[in-house]
Amino acid sequence: MKLASKDLLGIKELTKDEITLVLDTASGFKDVLKRDIKKVPALRGKTAVNLFFEPSTRTKTSFELAEKRLSLDVLNLAVTTSSVVKGESLIDTALNVQALGADFMIIRHSSSGAAHLLSKNVNASVINAGDGVNEHPTQALLDAFTIKEKLGRIEGLKVAIVGDILHSRVAKSNIYLLTKFGVEVRIIGPPTLIPQELESHGVKVFHDMETGLRDVEVVMMLRIQMERQGKGFFPSTLEYFRYWGLTAERLSIADKDAIVMHPGPMNRGIEIASEIADGPRSVILEQVTNGIAVRMAVLYLLAGVRG
Amino acid sequence: MPKELLNKQDIDRVLARMAHEILERNKGTGNLCLVGIQRGGVHLAKRLSKKIKEIEGKDILVGSLDIAFYRDDLNIRKEQPTVRKTEVPCEITDQKVVLVDDVLFTGRSIRAALDALMDFGRPACIQLAVLIDRGHRQLPIKADFVGKNIPTAINENVEVNLEEEGLEDKVTIE
Numbered sequence: 001m002k003l004a005s006k007d008l009l010g011i012k013e014l015t016k017d018e019i020t021l022v023l024d025t026a027s028g029f030k031d032v033l034k035r036d037i038k039k040v041p042a043l044r045g046k047t048a049v050n051l052f053f054e055p056s057t058r059t060k061t062s063f064e065l066a067e068k069r070l071s072l073d074v075l076n077l078a079v080t081t082s083s084v085v086k087g088e089s090l091i092d093t094a095l096n097v098q099a100l101g102a103d104f105m106i107i108r109h110s111s112s113g114a115a116h117l118l119s120k121n122v123n124a125s126v127i128n129a130g131d132g133v134n135e136h137p138t139q140a141l142l143d144a145f146t147i148k149e150k151l152g153r154i155e156g157l158k159v160a161i162v163g164d165i166l167h168s169r170v171a172k173s174n175i176y177l178l179t180k181f182g183v184e185v186r187i188i189g190p191p192t193l194i195p196q197e198l199e200s201h202g203v204k205v206f207h208d209m210e211t212g213l214r215d216v217e218v219v220m221m222l223r224i225q226m227e228r229q230g231k232g233f234f235p236s237t238l239e240y241f242r243y244w245g246l247t248a249e250r251l252s253i254a255d256k257d258a259i260v261m262h263p264g265p266m267n268r269g270i271e272i273a274s275e276i277a278d279g280p281r282s283v284i285l286e287q288v289t290n291g292i293a294v295r296m297a298v299l300y301l302l303a304g305v306r307g
Numbered sequence: 308m309p310k311e312l313l314n315k316q317d318i319d320r321v322l323a324r325m326a327h328e329i330l331e332r333n334k335g336t337g338n339l340c341l342v343g344i345q346r347g348g349v350h351l352a353k354r355l356s357k358k359i360k361e362i363e364g365k366d367i368l369v370g371s372l373d374i375a376f377y378r379d380d381l382n383i384r385k386e387q388p389t390v391r392k393t394e395v396p397c398e399i400t401d402q403k404v405v406l407v408d409d410v411l412f413t414g415r416s417i418r419a420a421l422d423a424l425m426d427f428g429r430p431a432c433i434q435l436a437v438l439i440d441r442g443h444r445q446l447p448i449k450a451d452f453v454g455k456n457i458p459t460a461i462n463e464n465v466e467v468n469l470e471e472e473g474l475e476d477k478v479t480i481e
Contacts, residue, residue: 028390304387
């Protein structure tokens with residue numbers, strides 16, 4: 001079994017079997033990360049270039065570590081100091097990076113579709129590390145890996161995704177992934193932050209936590225994107241927390257063994273109470289660790305597609 | 308039509324002899340562990356440990372090694388090898404490790420296994436036990452314990468079928 005495409009652009013393009021292959025491969029890499037020597041020679045001699053046109057701490061460092069632990073040579077293109085500020089186009093930048101000998105290009109960009117555009121213009125494997133409000137596929141894969149690791153399965157679960165769905169590429173990738181696995185996906189948030197046509201994607205929409213969280217096994221909190229909150233989607237952060245923040249009382253409505261996830265970075269006291277974020281049900285830091293294993297698996301499998 | 312080289316009883320006898328040889332060479336089970344290469348080698352390592360227990364009355368640790376990340380053909384294969392479990396049962400530094408595989412052919416898997424093992428520590432020594440040695444080495448690698456030497460043509464195919472994989476125990480050549 002192998003992946004069909006040389007690129008990972010979105011979860012939308014993957015089959016359930018391909019997702020399962022990534023998750024199974026990732027558990028092999030998770031073992032590697034537990035060893036004293038956390039590095040394998042699998043992709044020695046190949047080169048990865050990280051093109052981050054948007055700020056990122058977690059995803060960028062996670063990709064960089066994943067690359068290094070596969071023995072890839074790593075180049076980080078700092079966009080603010082590159083020719084992009086002189087007006088070079090995305091494709092020209094990519095072609096030049098390719099001419100330097102890149103086998104993998106990992107791209108984060110504020111425009112939806114940036115990774116797709118890149119993939120049509122370069123031979124290197126393109127991995128989407130977040131494009132605008134479209135997708136963030138490796139986040140959904142690491143979330144699925146974490147769910148499977150913690151609860152033993154993905155199929156048949158009830159998962160709540162809470163918060164700013166409108167601006168969230170993480171939510172979108174997760175909805176694509178979870179519905180492929182027959183998960184009951186519940187979307188919870190203020191009407192202003194939930195896209196109108198969402199229910200046609202096979203999810204249930206709730207506007208209050210009390211009914212939405214009932215019996216769910218996974219609570220996935222999303223970050224309130226403060227940089228986009230000038231437009232009056234909700235009155236104030238205090239008000240937001242009062243209605244949609246995850247507190248101990250609200251978590252008690254969910255299944256008694258429910259896990260709490262967050263893709264980071266967290267706004268403590270806005271979407272999630274500190275006691276929950278640091279509590280025993282939280283798997284937020286494990287998501288970060290699993291992210292490295294999942295990204296290693298993606299790089300390893302894509303290398304096999306290019307041959 | 309594949310030709311049968313070893314049947315169930317032959318395999319059992321061969322493993323019994325190999326278990327004796329391993330114990331003889333290492334003067335018992337002290338500081339000794341077995342590590343099988345995924346997948347056939349893992350089953351054989353477990354069987355050898357059972358034989359050793361029958362002979363010596365002592366339990367011996369058995370591990371498994373996946374060599375996918377260490378292969379030298381990752382750049383030329385059409386598909387990445389499936390990643391299987393690696394479980395090294397103990398701190399291998401200063402241990403005597405017997406690496407177990409089903410068929411020794413070019414020696415490239417063993418090279419990969421040696422590299423993989425070294426990433427876990429610095430064993431006192433590594434010995435190699437294989438059920439079948441079919442020749443055609445491409446690297447300077449030699450087994451310490453051989454179940455059966457089988458002269459083959461390079462294009463022939465040697466199959467080791469084991470009950471653990473839901474098959475009847477036998478070794479065939481085609």
